[in-house]
Amino acid sequence: MKHIISALVQNKPGVLAHVAGMFAARAFNIDSLAVGRTDDPAMSRMTIVVVGDDKVVEQVRKQLAKIIDVVKIQDFSGREVIARDLMLICVHISPEKRPEILALVEMFKAKVVDIGQKFVMVEVAGPEEKIESFIEACRPYGIKNMVRTGTVAMGRFDRPGAADNQ
Amino acid sequence: MKKNPSQDSSHQSPSDLPIKTGAEIIVATLIEQGVEIIFGYPGGVVLPLFDKLYDAPIRFIIPRHEQGGCHMADGYARASGKVGVVITTSGPGACNLTTGIANAMMDSVPIVALTGQVRTELIGNDAFQEADTTGVTRPITKHNMIVKDVKDLQQSIREAFYIAKTGRPGPVLIDVPVDIEVAKCQMQPLKEINLAGYKPQQKGHLRQIKMAAEAINKSDKPVVYVGGGVVSADAAEELRALAQKANLPVTMTLLGLGSYDQRRPESLDMLGMHGTAYANFAVQECDLLIAVGARFDDRVTGKVKTFAPDAKIIHIDIDPSSISKNVAVDIPVVGDAKFILTELAKEVRHKERKEWFDKIADWKNRFPLRYDTKSTNIKPQYVIEQICEAAKSEAIIVTGVGQHQMWTAQFYKHTKPRHFITSGGLGTMGFGLPAAIGAQAAKPDALVIDIDGDSSFNMTLTEVSTAVQYELPVKVCIINNGYMGMVRQWQELFYNKRYSKSYLKNPEFAAVAQALGAVGITVEKKSEVKNAIAKMLNEKKPCVVDFKVEREENVWPMVATGKSLHEMDGLDIFESMA
Secondary structure, rough: OEEEEEEEEEEEEEEHHHHHHHHHHHHOOOEEEEEEEEOOOOEEEEEEEEOHHHHHHHHHHHHHHHHOOEEEEEEEEOOOEEEEEEEEEEOOHHHHHHHHHHHHHHHHOEEEEEEEEOOOEEEEOOOHHHHHHHHHHHHHOOEEEEEEEEEEEOOOOEEEOOOOOO | OOHHHHHHOOOOOOHOHHHHHHHHHHHHHHHOOOEEEEOOOHHHHHHHHHHHHHOOOOOOEEEOHHHHHHHHHHHHHHHOOOOOOEEEOHHHHHHHHHHHHHHHOOOOOOOEEEEOOOOHHHOOOOOOOOOOOHHHHHHHHOOOOEHHHHHHHHHHHHHHHHHHHHOOOOOEEEEEEEHHHHHHEEEEOOOOOOOOOOOOOOOOHHHHHHHHHHHHHHOOEEEEEHHHHHHOOOHHHHHHHHHHOOOOOOEEEEOOOOOOOOOOEEEEOOOOOOOOOHHHHHHHHOOEEEEHHHHHOOOHOOOOHHHOOOOOOEEEEHHHHOOOOOOOOOOEEEEEEEHHHHHHHHHHOOOOOOOHHHHHHHHHHHHHOOOOOOOOOOOHHHHHHHHHHHOOOEEEOOOEOHHHHHHHHHHHOOOOOOOEEEOOOOOOOHHHHHHHHHHHOOOOOOEEEEEEEHHHHHHHHHHHHHHHHHOOOOOOEEOOOOOHHHHHHHHHHHOOOOOOOOOOOOOOOOHHHHHHOEEEEEEEEEHHHHEEEEHHOOOOOOOOEEOOOOOOOOOEOOOOOOOOOOOOOOHHHHHHOO
16 A cells, blocks of 8 residues: 655755665665755655555654654655646657647646657646556557656645644 | 863853864864773874874774774773764775674664765765765664764764764764865854754653553563663663562563573573573463563564464563564553653552462473583583683673574673673674773773684684783683584584585684784683683783684574474473483
8 A cells, every 4th residue: 555654854965865775775665755845945855655554654654753864754644635746748749649639638737848740748747646547648649758756745734633643 | 071171162152162173173072072982993084183183182992903993882882881982084994894883783882983084075086995984884873974064073973972872872973074174163062962853752651651560560471571772771770670579570682681680580581592491481471571672673583473472562662663663562662761660660569470480480490591511521501601600790791693692691690781792683793802892991990701702703803912902801712613603503403414614724712812912721621611711810911712612512492483482492402401
């Protein structure tokens, strides 16, 4: 099962390597890891999607907490969250078929960000399932290239049981 | 702590504080942190620092190899309860520390390692003697950091000591580029350390403690299972008070040995793979297991699924990540063992538990640790018993890793905390001698005996000259069976006696010791054992005694890999010797 964990970490060199290394050393399975600065330039936020049962996720949480440069951890398991991925995808498409892809873009509330003679580049943001569906919809045309950020997430406001972990 | 300039300066306003070089700041901060002894080895990029150490009021001990220096800092820390400090140069100096750092990490020993680094602008250029030290040591340190601005240097060192010794202790490494050692900046006043991501919980949750006490009061068949955490928390006295008030039998892990006086009747001695039958049976039959500062290591639990199958488990530990890591815990209590055991003792009542203690007494009667005392050969267990008797259980005992280590755990009666120093988690052969030197440096008046294996000793015996140079009169007793004994035992039991590469042609250790400036004694007959030990104890110099013991003796009992704790091999051998 997938779990989303969010970690507030010191924005220092080596912290990402430490977190990633810990996951490898303890044989935890990461599905995705997204990192970026926060409003406080001294802090970064990591959103980590791990695969495992509750016991594994509990260990992940504790082992993360043990890293000195990890300041705060939220485990979104069992909580309602807003989770989003961002994807850029380059789809092979001949000019005469452009309307088809534009219809898809419209349907998915995506955005065409670049266009070439044989390709269009589309930006898609949203929940993981939406991203997956868009990929499947594009597959028949031929996907030249794609890149994803990995999930970022925040807990919804004021839900029962929404207490922070740690 | 000693009075010193930097401490006095903490009363001054920051602007009055002197401007110093990075190297001077390092020395002043080490003194401020109470450092009296440093182990280390010089080299190119730490020359500015070593220049300032030249006339610093700190004893400096140079090992023959940086690994030895790190084990010395480790032995020093375990014997004294203080933070051990080791300093090396960049590249090879730093890399040679890794085994020692990993060893300290696994056994939760507070060490601060200071390593030099190439100039900041050369980092990443494959410069001479450059290694990515923080990268290499990240998974084997509690924390590490590279200082890239001299303004951060002093606070980084203070944080390193704070992190190393608080919470679950461990090694911290600070990497200092050589340009930072010569850069100048103003000293900073001492202030309270506040790390956003590091707030070790000291006090246990009182409600959890109450629940634990209720479980203890209810239990008919309890066992306390004690690990190294009780030693590092200096909580042996609190443990004794609890066990005696509530009337609880106590078993210890390898690292827990010394935390409970083994001469007392409640002691079940060591549990686990080579633990006593009575400890392992008691754990398997208990209705309540009270784990204190222990981490349910695989060498302790045997097959996890069938470990203490009927027991409710209380786990007292300062490290939340140890709880429910290997074994599901019913009542976790996170915090300092000293605090929690004190609070727990207030809540527990005495309970007789006659049936349980009778059963334990019966196991103790039927399955004591045995060896063939009638043998005319020198039995390793006999040597260890004789050492114990001659030292009256008062010595600081250090070991290497292997059979001799297990026999020392089994046949030496451990009575005091910080008097048994051994490499538990990492199982580092070669740990014994350098760790003994570190312990002797910490406790100059104590009798420090390294009970070592021939192969373990062979790995770091060059450090005999360190002991000689610094007049640290460690005693080394080599349990010399001419094999890597534990490897040979496994090959005998599980690989059809094919002794593949487990034999070394040893030198005459006594002659080597003499050549290195120590006293060397060889013992080949059982009748000479007592005299040799007496002679060794009278020696004022470092002394190596080479006991040529029975070659193919095995450590019993033994819980083979994958077996449950009560499924011990070797009990029939004990019975045949009764």
